[in-house]
Amino acid sequence: MSKFYITTAIVYINNTPHLGFIYELTGTDVLARYHRMIGDETFFLTGSDEHSLNVERRAREEGLSTKDFSDRMAEVYRQIESRFQISYDRFIRTEDPDHVKGVQDFIERIKQHDDIYKGTYEGWYCTSCEEFKQDADLRDGFCLIHPTLKATYLKEENYFFALSRYQDRLLEHFEKHPQFVQPESRRNEILSIIRGGLRDFSISRSTVRWGVPFPGDDRHVVYVGATPSPTTSPASAMAATRRSSRRGGRRTCMSLGKTSRVFTPSTGRPC
Numbered sequence: 001m002s003k004f005y006i007t008t009a010i011v012y013i014n015n016t017p018h019l020g021f022i023y024e025l026t027g028t029d030v031l032a033r034y035h036r037m038i039g040d041e042t043f044f045l046t047g048s049d050e051h052s053l054n055v056e057r058r059a060r061e062e063g064l065s066t067k068d069f070s071d072r073m074a075e076v077y078r079q080i081e082s083r084f085q086i087s088y089d090r091f092i093r094t095e096d097p098d099h100v101k102g103v104q105d106f107i108e109r110i111k112q113h114d115d116i117y118k119g120t121y122e123g124w125y126c127t128s129c130e131e132f133k134q135d136a137d138l139r140d141g142f143c144l145i146h147p148t149l150k151a152t153y154l155k156e157e158n159y160f161f162a163l164s165r166y167q168d169r170l171l172e173h174f175e176k177h178p179q180f181v182q183p184e185s186r187r188n189e190i191l192s193i194i195r196g197g198l199r200d201f202s203i204s205r206s207t208v209r210w211g212v213p214f215p216g217d218d219r220h221v222v223y224v225g226a227t228p229s230p231t232t233s234p235a236s237a238m239a240a241t242r243r244s245s246r247r248g249g250r251r252t253c254m255s256l257g258k259t260s261r262v263f264t265p266s267t268g269r270p271c
């Protein structure tokens with residue numbers, strides 16, 4: 001009997017669900033059900049991504065604490081999954097204590113490899129994307145993804161992940177495992193991004209309070225873009241994922257949203 005682990009991206013709860021959310025879930029559900037049907041020991045993870053400035057802001061607008069707002073929105077998503085009979089084995093929330101611990105363990109492990117350093121980030125920031133933008137990402141000072149939202153200039157102390165050190169290793173991995181990202185058009189897209197040069201990126205925020213405290217520095221929280229990785233990565237330190245990874249460690253998939261990209265991170269085999 002094979003072991004099979006599959007996860008969706010975990011959903012951002014600052015707003016109510018849209019059709020793309022259901023599309024991703026039903027597609028992943030079909031794969032999970034298929035693998036159970038052929039007798040694979042299957043673990044299917046889904047959940048909610050709750051930490052961010054946008055969630056803080058939305059909670060304020062609703063007159064709720066961030067915790068109460070997150071509880072309410074996570075329940076909205078859980079109920080929708082139930083209505084569509086999504087057969088997940090666990091709905092994980094980034095507020096769950098084992099997730100918080102998993103993220104902190106994940107950051108500690110990166111620190112042990114000397115891949116994290118402290119620096120200052122200065123530049124244009126889109127509050128909706130919650131990320132710093134390059135000039136090419138802006139038009140007349142407005143975010144290309146949010147064309148009605150003017151970027152603001154920010155200077156902030158951040159911890160950085162030294163992604164640039166991994167460029168050659170990533171290219172080599174993609175060469176050796178052509179099915180690591182599917183379909184091929186998406187693989188080519190990712191390859192062209194890597195060949196274009198990878199930059200180190202910020203993995204903490206010192207201006208946001210709603211998040212996972214950064215290990216060793218309580219003035220920072222882990223950047224929201226970095227917290228789902230340990231949740232959904234089969235090789236992570238995240239407790240629930242560790243369990244599912246042991247159970248399904250040989251074949252792992254992550255299906256990603258509206259573009260229906262399917263990853264097979266551990267073996268490069270198709271789902």
Ligand SMILES: [Zn+2]
Pocket residue numbers: 126127128129130143144145146149
């Ligand atoms: Zn934006």
